[in-house]
Amino acid sequence: MKALHMGKRERKTIYLDYAATTPVRPEVVRAMAPFLAKKFGNPSALYKLGLEAQEALNSSRSSIASVLNCRADEIVFTAGGSESINLAILGAAKNFRKNHKAGGHIITSTIEHHAVLHAVDALAAEGFSVTKIGVTEEGFFKLDELKKAIRPDTFLVSLMYANNEIGTIEPITEIGKLVRKINSDRIKLVTRHPSLVTPILFHTDACQSGGYIDIDVQKLHVDLLTLNGSKLYGPKQTGCLFVRRGVRLEPIIYGGGQEKNLRSGTENVPGIVGFAKALTLAHQEQEQETRRLEALRDYFISRVEKSIAHMQLNGPAPRTETKKAPAYIPSRLPNNINLSFANIDGEALVIYLDAHHIAAATGSACTSQSTDPSHVLEAIGLSKTYIRGSIRFTLGKYTTKAELDFVLKTLTALVAQQRKTTQQIL
Ligand SMILES: *Cc1c(COP(=O)(O)O)cnc(C)c1O
Numbered sequence: 083m084k085a086l087h088m089g090k091r092e093r094k095t096i097y098l099d100y101a102a103t104t105p106v107r108p109e110v111v112r113a114m115a116p117f118l119a120k121k122f123g124n125p126s127a128l129y130k131l132g133l134e135a136q137e138a139l140n141s142s143r144s145s146i147a148s149v150l151n152c153r154a155d156e157i158v159f160t161a162g163g164s165e166s167i168n169l170a171i172l173g174a175a176k177n178f179r180k181n182h183k184a185g186g187h188i189i190t191s192t193i194e195h196h197a198v199l200h201a202v203d204a205l206a207a208e209g210f211s212v213t214k215i216g217v218t219e220e221g222f223f224k225l226d227e228l229k230k231a232i233r234p235d236t237f238l239v240s241l242m243y244a245n246n247e248i249g250t251i252e253p254i255t256e257i258g259k260l261v262r263k264i265n266s267d268r269i270k271l272v273t274r275h276p277s278l279v280t281p282i283l284f285h286t287d288a289c290q291s292g293g294y295i296d297i298d299v300q301k302l303h304v305d306l307l308t309l310n311g312s313k314l315y316g317p318k319q320t321g322c323l324f325v326r327r328g329v330r331l332e333p334i335i336y337g338g339g340q341e342k343n344l345r346s347g348t349e350n351v352p353g354i355v356g357f358a359k360a361l362t363l364a365h366q367e368q369e370q371e372t373r374r375l376e377a378l379r380d381y382f383i384s385r386v387e388k389s390i391a392h393m394q395l396n397g398p399a400p401r402t403e404t405k406k407a408p409a410y411i412p413s414r415l416p417n418n419i420n421l422s423f424a425n426i427d428g429e430a431l432v433i434y435l436d437a438h439h440i441a442a443a444t445g446s447a448c449t450s451q452s453t454d455p456s457h458v459l460e461a462i463g464l465s466k467t468y469i470r471g472s473i474r475f476t477l478g479k480y481t482t483k484a485e486l487d488f489v490l491k492t493l494t495a496l497v498a499q500q501r502k503t504t505q506q507i508l
Pocket residue numbers: 101102161162163164165195197242244245246287288289290310311312313319320321
């Protein structure tokens with residue numbers, strides 16, 4: 083890609099907000115193009131134009147299933163991450179309510195995306211019980227809190243795979259195994275009436291994970307997994323929910339009964355084709371791209387540490403592969419850098435960086451319209467000053483070392499300038 087040109091004369095933008103959204107890569111644009119105009123048929127139709135669209139849907143479903151290591155009929159296409167999350171959470175709750183007049187308990191965490199937090203808050207207002215487990219200073223879930231929170235009427239655990247603000251990669255496999263064990267113990271308790279047992283469903287929000295970490299649903303032991311296209315060089319408002327066979331959900335959108343009755347509405351064929359292409363490419367390039375970005379990430383962090391005083395990295399310390407520990411377990415997303423500077427206004431810094439054609443985010447891109455402090459930075463126990471002085475750089479496919487060198491130079495100057503001005507005012 084020739085970079086993100088903003089016009090002939092203007093300087094190229096250095097985009098470092100890939101966790102918010104990504105540009106659609108050219109291969110994806112090419113794959114989608116025929117389905118926008120020429121092959122525009124409705125997949126439900128019986129004539130050739132419809133069948134052609136149906137075939138594109140089928141093959142997209144299969145390629146996504148092969149990345150997730152599941153069956154094609156376990157993929158439900160939705161209009162993005164938020165919708166998949168809502169379908170998982172509200173769909174499970176509605177199904178629970180169908181079978182039980184009262185009760186119903188959900189476990190999630192304090193650092194989830196607002197799509198999860200606001201969905202469970204809405205359910206709490208309807209009478210469901212919700213427990214939000216806490217995290218360590220590095221953003222790892224407190225598993226002892228999770229174990230203690232389980233109740234006989236717990237029907238859903240929703241915990242994210244990787245955090246969008248501070249990049250923490252959570253031990254989803256371990257949690258998946260724990261939930262399985264609890265479910266099998268429950269069944270043993272009531273072997274005579276297995277139909278009375280409500281298994282706990284385990285949902286994970288993997289919106290930041292595709293293309294960086296393993297999203298094999300068998301290894302993860304998840305029942306539900308949310309994925310979106312707009313974070314992996316696919317089109318916006320695309321995504322899917324993996325729904326394990328046997329898992330019962332009620333729909334949240336009613337209509338023509340598409341997607342096995344779980345998501346009515348004429349399928350977004352070009353979007354689905356683009357999403358499938360983007361995920362397949364991201365999966366193929368995952369290992370190489372992860373290594374490249376980890377190296378760039380660690381380079382940038384170490385350079386900032388040397389250049390700017392009173393700075394800290396938020397989230398887990400990056401652990402990369404060494405000769406001593408070849409089978410390392412990644413703890414931080416390869417593209418995530420979240421920093422806090424003392425005596426700095428992060429929002430002002432973002433605006434000044436933009437004036438230098440650098441696009442970065444404050445604490446959380448999703449809440450930039452609100453002035454509320456980031457709930458994730460609060461959850462890891464960061465002081466108010468450091469929350470205020472936080473900035474997130476997320477790297478991606480088109481990030482280069484030269485770009486990061488320029489950002490480093492600009493950032494160092496802007497921080498020094500802002501600190502000097504603040505001192506003068508004080
Ligand atoms: C982006 C994101 C979402 C929401 O996805 P949309 O496609 O924007 O609806 C949910 N969870 C996480 C972790 C995300 O990063």
